[in-house]
Amino acid sequence: MATRPTPxxxxxxxxxxxxxxxxxxxxxxxxxxxxxAGITGTEGALLVVISTLLMLIAALIIARGxxxxxxxxxxxxxxxxxxxxxxxxxxxxxxxVLLALVVLAAIGWAAHAMRPRAxxxxxx
Amino acid sequence: MRHIVSIAILGxxxxxxxxxxxxxxxxxxxxxxxxxxxxxxNAQKYATADQITPDNAAKLQPVWQIHTGDMSDGKxxxxxxxxxxxxxxxxxxxxxxxxxxxxxxxxxxxxxxxVKWTFDSKTALQDPTQGELKTRGVAYWQSAAPVAGQPCQKxxxxxxxDAKLYALDADTGTACAGFGKDxxxxxxxxNTVNNKWPLSLLQPPTVYKNQLFIGWAGQxxxxxxxPPGSLFAVDAQTGKLNWKFDAIPPxxxxxxxxxxxxxxxxxxxxxxxxxIPISSPSPDYYGGDRLAPMPMSTSVTALNPDxxxxxxxxxxxxxxxxxxxxxxxxxxxDLNQNGKTVPALIxxxxxxxxxxLNRLTGQPIFPIDEKAVPASDVPGEQANKxxxxxxxxxxxxPDQFPGISSLADLVSGGYCSRTFAGLRYEGRYTPPTxxxxxxxxxxxxxxxxxxxxxxxxxxxxxVNSSDVxxxxxxxxxxxxxxAIAGMTPDQISSAGYYAMxxxxxxxxxxxxxxxxxxxxxxxxxGTLSSYDLNTGKLNWQEPFGQVQxxxxxxxxxxxxxxxxxxxxxxxxxxxxxxxxxxxVRAIDLKSGRVLWSSLVDAPxxxxxxxxxxxxxxxxxxxxxxxxxxxxxxxxQLIAYALPG
Numbered sequence: 095m096a097t098r099p100t101p102x103x104x105x106x107x108x109x110x111x112x113x114x115x116x117x118x119x120x121x122x123x124x125x126x127x128x129x130x131a132g133i134t135g136t137e138g139a140l141l142v143v144i145s146t147l148l149m150l151i152a153a154l155i156i157a158r159g160x161x162x163x164x165x166x167x168x169x170x171x172x173x174x175x176x177x178x179x180x181x182x183x184x185x186x187x188x189x190x191v192l193l194a195l196v197v198l199a200a201i202g203w204a205a206h207a208m209r210p211r212a213x214x215x216x217x218x
Numbered sequence: 219m220r221h222i223v224s225i226a227i228l229g230x231x232x233x234x235x236x237x238x239x240x241x242x243x244x245x246x247x248x249x250x251x252x253x254x255x256x257x258x259x260n261a262q263k264y265a266t267a268d269q270i271t272p273d274n275a276a277k278l279q280p281v282w283q284i285h286t287g288d289m290s291d292g293k294x295x296x297x298x299x300x301x302x303x304x305x306x307x308x309x310x311x312x313x314x315x316x317x318x319x320x321x322x323x324x325x326x327x328x329x330x331x332x333v334k335w336t337f338d339s340k341t342a343l344q345d346p347t348q349g350e351l352k353t354r355g356v357a358y359w360q361s362a363a364p365v366a367g368q369p370c371q372k373x374x375x376x377x378x379x380d381a382k383l384y385a386l387d388a389d390t391g392t393a394c395a396g397f398g399k400d401x402x403x404x405x406x407x408x409n410t411v412n413n414k415w416p417l418s419l420l421q422p423p424t425v426y427k428n429q430l431f432i433g434w435a436g437q438x439x440x441x442x443x444x445p446p447g448s449l450f451a452v453d454a455q456t457g458k459l460n461w462k463f464d465a466i467p468p469x470x471x472x473x474x475x476x477x478x479x480x481x482x483x484x485x486x487x488x489x490x491x492x493x494i495p496i497s498s499p500s501p502d503y504y505g506g507d508r509l510a511p512m513p514m515s516t517s518v519t520a521l522n523p524d525x526x527x528x529x530x531x532x533x534x535x536x537x538x539x540x541x542x543x544x545x546x547x548x549x550x551x552d553l554n555q556n557g558k559t560v561p562a563l564i565x566x567x568x569x570x571x572x573x574x575l576n577r578l579t580g581q582p583i584f585p586i587d588e589k590a591v592p593a594s595d596v597p598g599e600q601a602n603k604x605x606x607x608x609x610x611x612x613x614x615x616p617d618q619f620p621g622i623s624s625l626a627d628l629v630s631g632g633y634c635s636r637t638f639a640g641l642r643y644e645g646r647y648t649p650p651t652x653x654x655x656x657x658x659x660x661x662x663x664x665x666x667x668x669x670x671x672x673x674x675x676x677x678x679x680x681v682n683s684s685d686v687x688x689x690x691x692x693x694x695x696x697x698x699x700x701a702i703a704g705m706t707p708d709q710i711s712s713a714g715y716y717a718m719x720x721x722x723x724x725x726x727x728x729x730x731x732x733x734x735x736x737x738x739x740x741x742x743x744g745t746l747s748s749y750d751l752n753t754g755k756l757n758w759q760e761p762f763g764q765v766q767x768x769x770x771x772x773x774x775x776x777x778x779x780x781x782x783x784x785x786x787x788x789x790x791x792x793x794x795x796x797x798x799x800x801x802v803r804a805i806d807l808k809s810g811r812v813l814w815s816s817l818v819d820a821p822x823x824x825x826x827x828x829x830x831x832x833x834x835x836x837x838x839x840x841x842x843x844x845x846x847x848x849x850x851x852x853x854q855l856i857a858y859a860l861p862g
Contacts, residue, residue, distance in 0.1 A: 131817045132800055136769025186770040 108206030109157045112173075115199035116150035119180070122192045130189070138187050145180045146192075149173065149199065156206070173203060245310075250835070252309040252827035255355050255422055256669075257785060259485035260550040263671035265828035268789035269835035274860060275791055275804040275813040281836070281859045282331025288318035289842065289853040290343070290351065298343035298351060301851050302823075303842020304781070305355035309829035311372050311388050314838060315358065316855060317422075319351040321378045324855075325391060328831040331857060335391035341378045347418040347437050348379065349711055350845060354482075354667075354824065357422035357430070358388065359454045370394035373454065375430065377419025381406035383432065383457070396456055403457035405432060405450065412445045412475050424483040424492070426523055428454045431492060433479030438500040438541070442507060442720030446471055447478025449494060451526060461526035465496045465514040474508040476500045477515040481667040482547040485523065486561070486577060492523040493550070493563060493577070497543035498535070501718035502661075503650045503690060503725045505539045506598030512537075518548050518565045518573070520580065530580030534565065534573055536602035539594075539649055540690070541661040542568045546669035550577060551677060554752045564672070564751065568664040569646065570615030570683050571608045574754065584610035584754045591647035596692055598722060601649040610754035614665060614683035614747050617646060619658045619739065626736040634738035637730070641689060650690040656730065658739070660688035662846065668783025668796070668825050677751040678807065680786060682762055682796050684779040687730040687739045698724025735767065742777035744797065746784070746810060760810040763797025766848075771799060781844050782823040793837050795822020798847050802826070802839050802858075820852025834859055 123146045127139040152169045155161060177200040184193035245251040250267040257263040270278065292300030301319035308315045313334060314326040321341040325334040345351050357375040364371035372388035383405055385397035393401025406416050417434035424431040432450040449463040465477040477499045484493045499508055499515045516538040519531040535542045548563040553574070563577040574583045587607045594601035627634040642648055643656035650657075663684045670681030693701060698717070701724075702710050710717075716725040730738045737743060746762035749755065763778030764771045782796030784805075791813065792805040802822050804814040820843035827838045841854040 132766070133769040138769030141768075183770070186772075188771055 106157065106206055106209065108202045108204070108209060109153060111202030112199045112206060113150065113153035113157050115195050115202060116146060116153045119146040119192055119195040119199060120150050122189070122195060126187070126189055126192065133187050133189065138183060142180055142183050142187065142189065142192060145176055145183065146196075149176045149180065152176065153199070153203070170207070177203070250828060250830040252307070252829050253358060254308070254424070255306045255482045256484065256547050257825070257827075259424075259426060259487060261482065261484040261547040261669065262549055262551065262674060263783065263785040263825055264674060265785060265787040267787050267828055267830050267835040269830070270787065270791055270804070270837070270860060271789040272791060272806045272813055277860055278804065278814050278816070278837070278858045279861055280816070281329075281857050283854055283856040284324070284326065284331055284333070286318050286322070286324065286853045286855065288320035288322060289851045291849065291851055292350070299345050300350045300845060300849070301842065302350040302352045302844050303840055303852065304824045304844060305353050305840050305842070306824040307827045307838050307840060307855065308356060308358055309827050309831070309838075310358045311360070312831065313388070314827070315356050315374050315388070316840065317353045317356045317376050318853070319353050319842065321353065321376065323356060323374060323376050323386060323391065325374075325388075326855070328829065328836060329834065337376070337384070337386050337391045339376060339378050339382065339384055341380055341382070345379045345418070347415050347435060348420070352379065352420045354421045357425050359425045359430070360388075370396065370455070373397070375423055375425075377422060377432075379416070379418045379420065381409070381416040381419060381434070383419055383423070385457070394455075398457035403452065405434065408448065408450060408459065408462065409445055411471050412443050414441055414444050417445065421481055424485065425454065426485045426487075426492070429460060429523065430454050431483055431523070433481070433483070433494070435480040436476055436478060438476040438498065439502045439716035439725070440719065442501045442718055443473065444475030444500045447476045447497065449479050449526075451523070463521060463526040465517070465519070466499060466512055467510075470508065470510055470512065473510075474499045474512070477512065480543075481545050484547040484550055484563070486550055489561065489578060490523060491529060491577065492521045493548045494519050494521060495544035495546055495548065495565070497545065498538035498541055501721050502541040502716065503539055504596070504599060504692060504718060504721045504723050505537050506596070506600070507721060509537070509600055516542055516544055518544055518563070518575070520577065532573070532575055532580045534567055534571070534606055535569075536605055537600075539599065539601060540647070540657060546665070546667045548577075549670060549672050549679070551672045551674055551751060553583060553677065555583070562751070564670065564679060566665040566669045566681055568659060568661060568666070570613040570659050570664040572611045572613065572681075572749070573606070573608055574611065574751065582608075584608065592644040592649060594649040596650065596652060596723070599649065601647070605647050611749045611751075612756055614681060614745060614759075615659045615685050619643060619656060619687060620685065621740045623736070623738055623740050626732045626738050629734060629736065630732035633732045634730075637738065650692050650725070652692050652694070654689050654691040656687060657690050658685075658687040660686055660690070661727070662686040662688060662729070662779070666781050668781070671784050671786045671792075671825075672751065673786045673807065675788070678757070678786070679749040679751050680746065680784050680792055680807070681749075682744065682746050682780045682782070682784060682794060684744045685739075685742060686779060687737070689728045689730055691726045692723040693726060695722055695724060701726070742775065744777040744780045746794070746805070748807070748810060758810045763801070764799040766799050779847060781821070781847055783825040785825050785828055787828060793826050793828065795824075795826065795839050795841070797821065800841065800850065802841075816858065818852070818856060819854040820850045821847050823847065
């Protein structure tokens with residue numbers, strides 16, 4: 095009987111980049127909300143603060159590689175929706191730095207999703 | 219009689235019809251000045267400055283800015299009312315002058331933004347007529363024969379919301395003791411007929427020779443019978459009343475009021491004519507008790523500035539029951555037609571109609587039809603059977619309602635189409651009704667008080683305009699009283715209820731939005747248009763500005779509702795704020811293409827001032843906001859120039 099694959103502890107540059115860029119996106123979104131040109135204090139600016147924060151949390155959980163088996167696929171789907179929603183919101187907020195960070199974070203996530211699986215250990 | 223031409227025209231008809239070259243636009247040293255709210259007495263808002271061009275406008279950058287601290291969102295309990303800063307700065311006497319909504323004046327160095335002096339009128343920050351703290355700027359006079367060493371040879375005038383007019387020495391900001399009483403003229407001393415509230419001085423007086431022409435703002439929506447809209451001509455140095463003009467026949471004073479001049483005026487210096495835009499009579503939306511002819515209400519009228527005698531008057535709306543007010547200074551220009559030069563003016567309007575008239579006679583230069591319009595079905599009301607309908611130039615707004623927005627209708631579960639089905643709409647001038655009327659364009663405009671700008675070298679006319687649909691509903695007095703029962707005055711106002719006390723009906727005004735706040739009609743919601751005034755043809759019309767909701771910018775093709783107006787420079791650049799997105803822009807005069815934009819603190823709801831100082835061209839905007847656009851206020855005065 096095959097045992098459950100154990101994730102490798104090797105460094106995952108893609109999801110790490112996603113987490114870092116999400117963190118920067120949170121900071122940029124917060125700056126926009128409190129001092130951003132044209133959107134200070136608006137509902138839209140607050141929305142992307144929340145969405146980038148959720149993005150960061152999801153990326154960190156995925157990066158840690160722990161939790162029940164269903165969690166990562168669910169978070170992955172939510173993360174994709176978050177990328178899309180935040181990017182659209184950033185576009186309509188004219189928040190170009192935020193849009194760039196979200197696009198880069200999405201690229202990081204794509205790199206994570208498409209990384210080689212050979213490192214997964216197989217026991218027994 | 220709708221159209222008045224007096225015998226006085228004979229006295230001016232022999233004068234040269236040609237305006238002096240850009241009168242009042244340049245200072246004695248040849249530099250670009252900005253003398254009035256409209257730049258010049260002819261209201262062209264044209265700058266001879268040519269340093270900033272379509273090729274280099276993208277390099278514009280802020281060179282100085284001031285935050286005056288004089289702003290309020292009106293939300294603080296017991297605090298100041300909300301501010302509404304629609305002032306155009308002046309550049310005269312090597313100084314930038316501007317008033318704030320707190321009725322202070324700042325004198326500022328034109329190249330550094332350093333404050334030279336300030337004056338505080340200490341006016342109570344509780345506006346008595348407008349519900350908001352408003353100012354549209356200051357006025358300037360200088361002696362033709364200044365006496366050395368004497369103060370007040372150059373004077374800055376500040377009007378306040380409580381009807382005081384202050385005269386300040388332009389060099390020092392100290393009061394001119396010889397003006398009024400210790401430098402303050404109480405304009406309300408002449409508020410002797412139907413006195414209901416102070417004559418609020420929001421618009422700076424128009425200054426010509428040694429006279430000030432003072433109009434005022436009131437509340438033509440609160441009562442049926444109100445002060446008649448007197449225009450006062452006073453001596454610039456003493457404040458002594460020279461003459462007074464009333465648009466309403468005195469025998470109608472017991473039935474109505476207002477028809478006042480609440481916006482700027484223009485002057486034909488060559489032909490010695492004062493042009494005044496006269497607003498609608500009270501109450502705004504029901505005329506059943508004021509059916510007698512008032513041919514100068516909602517008109518553009520020419521007066522002799524020396525005597526106040528009417529030279530001619532052209533009524534743009536008969537029996538106004540839409541609050542369509544003539545709301546801006548007509549822009550004067552010389553039209554070239556078939557090789558002849560015709561002294562002309564263009565009067566813009568809330569309806570988006572553009573009336574091009576001979577400014578000596580008031581006769582239309584392009585055709586204006588007298589067209590049949592819908593009748594009123596409200597007991598007591600008799601809407602006029604016809605209205606003037608200019609066909610050339612084409613109106614800035616469409617004649618027909620542009621249809622229900624599918625998106626706004628969809629997201630509101632059909633709210634927009636259901637509401638529309640219950641309204642009366644039969645095109646322009648559909649009268650207010652008891653079931654609700656769709657008014658398009660409505661009292662919000664069309665074109666507001668900034669009006670357009672003319673390049674006199676080509677007779678190109680640029681104007682921004684809004685496409686706004688509003689719902690007009692008359693309520694029988696008992697129904698009105700029930701509707702407002704238990705509401706505070708602020709709640710009544712914000713819910714769009716207008717009392718019209720003394721009339722058999724109250725009124726409710728709503729912009730046609732769905733419950734999410736989206737416009738129920740198809741855009742664009744605002745445009746910028748260019749016309750050739752020699753032919754009356756439209757050169758181009760583009761959606762202008764962007765709507766912003768919850769911070770999200772809507773597509774550029776939607777445009778924005780606008781307040782404020784453009785200026786044109788000799789080098790072919792249009793400068794304009796005006797839009798809801800709090801951006802100021804430079805636009806190519808020929809194509810309408812945006813060359814440059816900059817984000818400011820709040821919508822810039824007045825035209826900018828353009829000037830040159832020590833060889834450098836500056837563009838100065840006031841970013842103060844106006845609640846008609848959105849509840850965003852600012853206190854920013856910001857100057858832009860090219861680097862270096």
